[in-house]
Amino acid sequence: MIWFSLLVLIPLAAIVVKATGGGWSTFESVLTNENTRAALTLTVVSSLIITAINMVMGTIIAWVLVRDRFWGKALLDLIIDVPFAMPTIVAGLTLLSLYGPQSPIGVEINGTRWSVLLAIAFVTLPFVVRTVQPVLEELETDVEDAAASLGATRFTTFRRVVLPALVPAIFAGAALSFARGISEYGALVLISGNLPRRTEVVSVRLFSFLEGGNTQSAAAVATIMLLVALLAIVSLDIIQRRVARRG
Amino acid sequence: MSIEIKGVNKSFGDFVALDDVNVSLPTGQLTALLGPSGGGKSTLLRIIAGLDSADSGTVTIEGTEATHLPPQKRNVGFVFQHYAVFKHMTVAKNVAFGLEIRKRPKAEVAEKVDELLRLVHLQQFAHRLPSQLSGGQRQRMALARALAVEPTVLLLDEPFGALDAKVRKELRDWLRRLHDEVHVTTVFVTHDQEEAMEVADEIVVINNGRVEQVGTPDQLYDEPANDFVMGFLGETTKLGGTVLRPHDVHLSLRPQVPGAHEGTVARVLRVGFEVRVFVLTDDGDEVTVTLTRTQARQLGLEQDTRVWVSAVAGATTVDPVAAVV
Numbered sequence: 001m002i003w004f005s006l007l008v009l010i011p012l013a014a015i016v017v018k019a020t021g022g023g024w025s026t027f028e029s030v031l032t033n034e035n036t037r038a039a040l041t042l043t044v045v046s047s048l049i050i051t052a053i054n055m056v057m058g059t060i061i062a063w064v065l066v067r068d069r070f071w072g073k074a075l076l077d078l079i080i081d082v083p084f085a086m087p088t089i090v091a092g093l094t095l096l097s098l099y100g101p102q103s104p105i106g107v108e109i110n111g112t113r114w115s116v117l118l119a120i121a122f123v124t125l126p127f128v129v130r131t132v133q134p135v136l137e138e139l140e141t142d143v144e145d146a147a148a149s150l151g152a153t154r155f156t157t158f159r160r161v162v163l164p165a166l167v168p169a170i171f172a173g174a175a176l177s178f179a180r181g182i183s184e185y186g187a188l189v190l191i192s193g194n195l196p197r198r199t200e201v202v203s204v205r206l207f208s209f210l211e212g213g214n215t216q217s218a219a220a221v222a223t224i225m226l227l228v229a230l231l232a233i234v235s236l237d238i239i240q241r242r243v244a245r246r247g
Numbered sequence: 248m249s250i251e252i253k254g255v256n257k258s259f260g261d262f263v264a265l266d267d268v269n270v271s272l273p274t275g276q277l278t279a280l281l282g283p284s285g286g287g288k289s290t291l292l293r294i295i296a297g298l299d300s301a302d303s304g305t306v307t308i309e310g311t312e313a314t315h316l317p318p319q320k321r322n323v324g325f326v327f328q329h330y331a332v333f334k335h336m337t338v339a340k341n342v343a344f345g346l347e348i349r350k351r352p353k354a355e356v357a358e359k360v361d362e363l364l365r366l367v368h369l370q371q372f373a374h375r376l377p378s379q380l381s382g383g384q385r386q387r388m389a390l391a392r393a394l395a396v397e398p399t400v401l402l403l404d405e406p407f408g409a410l411d412a413k414v415r416k417e418l419r420d421w422l423r424r425l426h427d428e429v430h431v432t433t434v435f436v437t438h439d440q441e442e443a444m445e446v447a448d449e450i451v452v453i454n455n456g457r458v459e460q461v462g463t464p465d466q467l468y469d470e471p472a473n474d475f476v477m478g479f480l481g482e483t484t485k486l487g488g489t490v491l492r493p494h495d496v497h498l499s500l501r502p503q504v505p506g507a508h509e510g511t512v513a514r515v516l517r518v519g520f521e522v523r524v525f526v527l528t529d530d531g532d533e534v535t536v537t538l539t540r541t542q543a544r545q546l547g548l549e550q551d552t553r554v555w556v557s558a559v560a561g562a563t564t565v566d567p568v569a570a571v572v
Contacts, residue, residue: 140329140331142327142329142331143331143332143333145296145298145318145325145327145331146325146327146331146333146389146392147333147344148298148317148318148319149296149297149298149318149319149321149323149324149325149393150344150345150348150392150393150395150396151319151345151348151349151396152319152344152345152348153319156348160333160344161333164335165334165335
């Protein structure tokens with residue numbers, strides 16, 4: 001508990017104190033600023049979109065990794081973690097060289113909102129895969145056989161038997177994925193172009209506040225993001241419980 | 248005949264799991280597929296259920312050609328060794344699963360679930376999750392779940408294999424009583440010969456992918472087709488070129504019967520109520536003889552005592568030469 005306090009609670013409290021130190025007016029000025037609002041919306045919406053995609057794709061990838069046998073599976077299993085393990089700025093550079101100016105494959109999306117989505121998708125890919133995979137490995141195929149012999153089609157078996165078992169893992173992965181998405185900086189900063197009101201995300205906005213010496217506004221933005229993250233994690237948890245109970 | 252299996256072959260890569268298996272299982276009976284682990288009995292059960300497919304051969308269930316039917320269409324109930332419960336559903340929901348899929352009216356489902364839970368003595372656990380049940384209770388729930396869809400045949404794959412000895416014995420008796428009540432054609436896989444002999448009407452002995460013998464428990468014990476069946480159903484020993492049971496060997500201190508083999512006691516071992524005597528005959532056989540404690544005490548057997556051993560009249564014997572296929 002002390003360890004957790006030192007590591008997490010005290011710094012978080014410090015940020016909130018710092019932000020509220022300027023009173024409500026700081027929040028108001030931050031929130032009424034067009035650029036900041038645009039950055040907030042872009043970040044949250046993009047992260048939500050990508051998280052939704054990850055929940056579907058991540059589950060499919062995990063399924064393929066656990067259930068299918070194919071050549072190169074072990075290698076794929078290893079590569080899944082690369083986007084997560086590599087320094088984010090390196091990820092940014094990788095994306096820029098592939099999708100940036102003079103793209104070798106002819107896809108130049110730098111400076112567009114697509115680049116924001118792409119960068120977030122890139123770094124958050126492993127989360128759902130890695131949370132679902134072990135649960136799927138634990139899931140006995142006997143259970144699916146049992147459902148089949150009771151008359152359930154493959155689809156019904158998946159919906160009523162397999163998916164409910166995976167739901168907690170999918171949502172845990174989604175929460176991680178969303179949290180990582182809204183906080184991404186390195187992978188985005190190079191390819192997005194950081195155009196205010198178009199491709200500038202919160203973390204970049206925050207950095208520019210800090211660069212301009214406006215620590216109070218930065219703290220206010222940070223507190224808002226903290227609330228967003230908290231809200232997201234809590235609501236994912238609530239949805240997860242609902243879905244699990246419905247079974 | 249309820250289940251007809253004809254010429255079924257199944258291989259997993261190089262491994263031959265089933266080699267030209269032909270079996271007929273009669274309606275309404277409780278049949279055991281008995282054999283050592285890896286002998287192919289579970290594979291046969293899964294092929295009957297449609298969970299695995301045979302490489303060749305046919306499966307007919309109650310007159311319906313089922314070889315290529317998916318498991319959903321075979322109307323068989325299947326019970327797995329490790330229960331295969333739906334963890335996120337309550338006991339009642341687990342049992343109701345097959346009925347809900349068939350879109351039966353709610354009232355009918357509730358009534359049927361209630362009836363089945365009563366049958367397996369789990370009515371007070373209807374709203375628990377499977378994780379709150381013991382192993383034996385989970386398996387009874389799995390059985391109720393399989394019975395809910397009123398299957399033509401009930402298949403159980405080592406149903407008591409994961410339970411401890413005491414619960415296993417209880418469930419065994421209970422399964423026998425349940426079968427007498429429900430009368431559904433039941434096939435269960437086991438590697439425990441005692442379990443098969445106690446519960447089954449008929450036993451199919453399977454070894455190395457082949458059917459060794461089919462018969463009632465008494466037939467198998469009294470007239471084993473070969474030394475594998477004999478050896479699998481109980482202890483055996485060799486005397487003068489035949490295989491027989493150690494308790495079917497007569498032992499005396501004087502030559503009483505013509506043709507008795509003379510030998511020396513090599514070792515005397517007491518196990519609980521019985522005494523095992525190892526005799527080395529002058530012909531070079533090592534014979535095991537089982538005696539009661541009283542008999543052993545009367546004879547006053549010790550190491551190096553000279554004895555005469557012979558098969559008792561009416562002993563079950565198998566000529567091992569004939570049994571080598």
